[in-house]
Amino acid sequence: MECKILILDLDGVLITTPPWKQDEMDSDNYSRFNSKCVQNLNQLLQQYPFEIWLSSTRRTVKTLEEFNTIFAHRNIVQTIQGFVPEYPNCKSRKEEIEQFIKENNIENFLILDDDKSLHSLNSNFKNHLVLTELTLGFNKEKLGESLEILND
Template sequence: MGKTKLLILDLDGVLITNPPWKADRIHADGYSEFNHSCVENLNRLLSLTEFEIWLSSTRRTKMTLAEFNLIFKNRGIQTRISGFLPEYPDCKNRKEEIVRFISEVKPNEFLIIDDDKSLNGLEDRIKNRLVSTELTKGFNSEKLEEAIKLLEIR
């Protein structure tokens, strides 16, 4: 993997912060609008170090990598998505998917940004790399600071 860090990124509750009882606001490209300040915070994080972005969102099953990269570009996110977390048929939740992915890829450094509560059950060596967001707040400035601190640990 070299010096590149892996960023395992969710969308809902990270960049898309609509409450579940409200319909998503739709961008001109026909896809859900991203929270502008969450996108700015993500771009700040991406400017600090080189990341390979891996999408963990369940939305990854609905579109191609090229389509998602266009969506990211349309919303001003400079870094392209490298890939999707594989869909493991025997994994019951996001936690299991992430554990399996990390054990297969064995990245030197990684960061997870996600609001999925199943991730609270991760073992410490992985959980210590998690920035846990809240559905309607997303990747706000407080979470950006948390991510920056995690990067300084190593």
């Protein structure tokens, strides 16, 4: 089975704290992940071989090693391969993701994100997008959407 790229956001996907509340901290002093969203992510990762690339703005304040420790602490079954680069010419997450996909000639990918700017992705990319809701995250419905995209 061919390896796929998972472009993963954290806030609104695994972290579902409403914007008006301060994040709850886990025992490692990093934001608590929604355990149901983590279970759904693990279910997805167990069915498909992914390389995870973090697109979250949080990628700018921790190292890859730190994030992999955070993921391991939360029992996420897959490590993060890398970060979607911060491109100086990109003004939005949408532009960063498009440039990353084009620059690396990525054909098999899934985007998990809650960023509404992704509604305007190029249609070839938008067909690979699962847009979550900030306080619901990667719930069973979004897992189902992901599996539909991957099974097409």
